[in-house]
Amino acid sequence: MILSPFEWTIAKRYMLPGRGEAFIAMVAGISLAAVMLGVAALVIVMSVMNGFRAELLDKIVGLNGHAVIQAYGGRLEDWQDILAKLEKTPGVTRASPLIEQPLLASFNGRVEAILVRGNTSKDINRLSDKLKAGNLAALQPGSDNVAIGSRLAESLGAQVGDTITIINPAGRSTPFGTVPRQVGYKVAAIFEIGVYDYDNAFVVMPIPDAQTLLLTGDSIGMIEVTTTDPDTVMTTLGPLKKQLEGRAQITDWKTINASLFEALAVERVAMFVVLSIIVLVAVFNILSSLIMLVRAKTRDIAILRTMGASRRSLLKIFMAIGFVIGALGTIVGLALGFVFLYFRQPIVHLVELLTGQNLWDPSIRFLTELPSRSDPVEIIVIALMALVLSFLATLYPALKAASTDPVQVLRYE
Structure with missing residues (x-):
């Protein structure tokens, strides 16, 4: 829709009403502000929801792999053969043995529930970019050194160099019953993954140390598998799944975290x-x-018609x-949304300071910081939706103005 110089001059004049039309100008300004806030709210919320899902996926999948292979009895005895087959499977980028067992840890009278993870040295070194204190190189088999999450360290009051006691209820049998196994481990490193549940529970140690603690011999708990595409992991592992029937099961990241990601998907649609x-x-x-503007300009419209202005021009x-109001509101709303997202963490801290409330509790939100990831396609859809709705809103007032009969309006002038 291209306007002639005459049409554009009249449009600019009507977009800046005179003194007697201040109320119309105020309503138009409110309309622009409403479009701006609506677009900004959509951009902010959808970007945060996308960031929340992406950060959870990156951290959970980055730590646990795209799938796990676990024996039905809980112990994988022939894991070396399975590992060799995985390494030859097309599409598999990494396969690592893993031991994972919930236990208890104590230090200076404090007791916390933990999740002991036995990893290979290569997998332990993957935590190097998450390290907050200590040295991961100290986690060698037989060294009795461990790395613990930052939140767990705070809960226990432990620091690098302290010795924590890990309690395994499945201890040795005595005439008086089973005595829990208690082993002391030195805290060699403290890490922070960024997911509250992990930082609050994980105790990482070499696989041989975990096997000794849990009395599992040479067996492991599961094998982590990472593929080139997390969305097609079950297709990639399809041939191996048939070979493992009756011995072990393969569970992908979607199944393991199904309730969490399904809830996020539903919430994302509902918020939109x-x-x-x-x-x-x-x-x-x-x-x-626009309806108010048309009514206020009825006489002007009639005069324009008598001077030769066509219905199409009006x-x-x-x-x-109307479209310019919607377009300006959309552009300013997009800018406001991006500014808010850029300074989101300082804004959260400021609101917390002013209200005295903890708006982003990691124990509830899973992540330690407010995430954000903008999807260009979604941003375009939001902008187009605002522009299309703004355009549709102009149709009735514009048709009303174009259908004005100058004879009826100017009859008594």
Whole structure:
């Protein structure tokens, strides 16, 4: 829709009403602000939801792999053969043996539930970029050194160099019953993954030390598998799954975290629908402001018609006015949304400081910081939705203006 210089001049004049039309200008300004806030809210919320899902996926999958192979009895005896087959499977980028067992840890009278993880040296070194204190190189088989999560270290009050006691209820049998196995381990490193549940529970040690602690011999608990594409992991491992029938099961990351990611997906759709209503309300504001403008300019419209202005020109003028309001609101809303996302963490801290409330409790939100990841396709969809709705809102007032009969309006002038 291209406006002629005459049409554009009239449109600009009507977008800046005179003194007696301040109320119309105020309604138009409210319409612009409403579109801006609606678009900004959609951009912020959808980006945070995408970031939340992406960060969870990166951290969970990055630590646990795309799938795990676990024996039905809990102990994988012939894991070396399975590991060799995995390494030859096309699409598999990494396969690592793993031991994982919930136990208890104590230090200075404090007792916490933990999750002991026995990893290979290569997998332990993958935590190097998450290291907060200590040295991962000290975690050698037989050294009785461990690395613990930062939140667990805070809960126990332990630091690098302290010795924590890990309690295994499956201890040795005596005439008086089973005596829990208690082994002291030196804290050689403290790491922070960024997922609260992991940082609050994980105790990492070499696989041989975990086998000794759990009295499992040479067996392991499971094998972690990472593939080139996490979404097609079950297809990649399909041939191996048939070979392991009756001995072990393969579980992918979608199944392990199904409830979490399904809840995020439902919440994401619900938030988009609810926040879209804000944009819809803003569009109704544009509609009402244009109707008021048409009524206020009825005499002017009639005069323009008598001077030769066509119905098409009047239609384009009022459509342009409403569309410009919607477009400006959309552009400013996008800018406001991106600014908020860029400074999101300082804004959260400021609100917490002003209200005295903890808005981002890691024990509830899983992640230690407010995440954000903008999807260009979603941003385009949000902008197009706001522009299309703004355009549709101009149709009725523009048609009303174009259908004005100058004879009826100017009859008594």
